Amino acid sequence: MATATTHGARDHARAQAGTSTEAMPVVPAADWPSPPCAAGHLVWAETVAGGNYTHRVLARGTELRLTDLRGDACAHLVLYADGRPWERLNTADTVKVQWNAYLSKGRLLLSGQGRVLATLVDDTGGRHDALCGTSTLVRNTERYGDGAAGSPTPAGRELLTLAALKNGLEPRDLPPSVAFFQRVEVGDDGSLRFTGSAGPGASVTLRAEQDLIVLIANVPHPLDPRPQYTSTPLEVLAWRAAPTASADPFWNATPEGRRAFLNTAGFLAAKERS
Structure with a gap:
């Protein structure tokens, strides 16, 4: 085999330069x-395959757009304040503080410290999920036969764990995620019913209100009833912009x-150095 020796492996690896696949980061x-x-x-451009994950640190004010290219992506998202991983997405507070169980345009993703x-x-999809979290190793193994990160049917939590580790975080640092697309x-009796895709081309755009660590796993929703592991590519784009200002309608909604x-503003002002 051409890769049986170190030199052969090196030559094979170098020969891949300039090639591309459907799902990969674009650098630069x-x-x-x-x-x-x-x-x-533009600071981040990537297509994430179904059953894969990505992560990035984004500066305050950056806007992040996620797009379900074919209608079967599901972006499971976790956020942390960069440098302060104990301040992280709190889905319970995100729902209860805003008196709404569904994520859509104008909603805020809140930390447990009451900050944005x-x-x-x-948002072109609407009514995204902040209640169910992502899939687990045990659940995927029961449903598909495996849920390990390296398997054909990886669980969201296993992939988010890998993304977390690459940012110096541990499994215990992983909070429940939100899911887009x-x-x-929620029924009148409190039961949860899977209602399916927001449709091909649906997108959401998030604005970072603090410096953030962003973790994303693109895997089937845990309530997806289909027997086959179904997950299609997710487009991820981020670009430099500005944080929400006090005159912005989102601030005062x-x-x-x-x-x-x-x-958030008070905290950030207090930590700034003159």
Whole structure:
């Protein structure tokens, strides 16, 4: 085999330079063919295959757009304040503080400290899931025969664990995630019903309100009833922008949201160095 020796393996690896696949990062991001922002502002451009994951550290003010290219992606998202991993996405507070079980344009992703991690500034799908979290090793093994990260049917938690480790985080640091594009409805009796895809081309855009560690796993929703592991590519684009300001309608949309923005602004002002 050509790769049976060190020199052969090196030559084989170098021969792959310049080749591409459907799902991979574009480096530099500026080479993305149709950026959604001003020239030179794109900082992250990637297509994440079904059953795969990605991660990145984003600066405050960065906007992150996720797009379900074919209608069967499901983006399981976890956020941390960069440098302060104990401040992380709190799905319970995100739901209860805003009096709403569904994520859509204008909703805030909150930390357990009552501060805003990200704002949903655009959304073409609506009613995304903040209740169910992601799939687990045990559940995927029961359903598909395996759920390990290296298997054909990896669980979301296993992939998010790998992404966390690559950012100096441990499994105990993983909170429940939110899920975009595959939706769930809450019945009058509190039961949860899977209602399916937001459709091919659906997208959400998040604005980072703090410096963030972003973890994403693209795997089937845990309530997806289909017997086959079904997950299609997810497009991830991020670009430099500005954080939400006090005159922005998102800041003042609700009393609870305004308080969360004030908590965030006060905290960030106190930690800034003159």
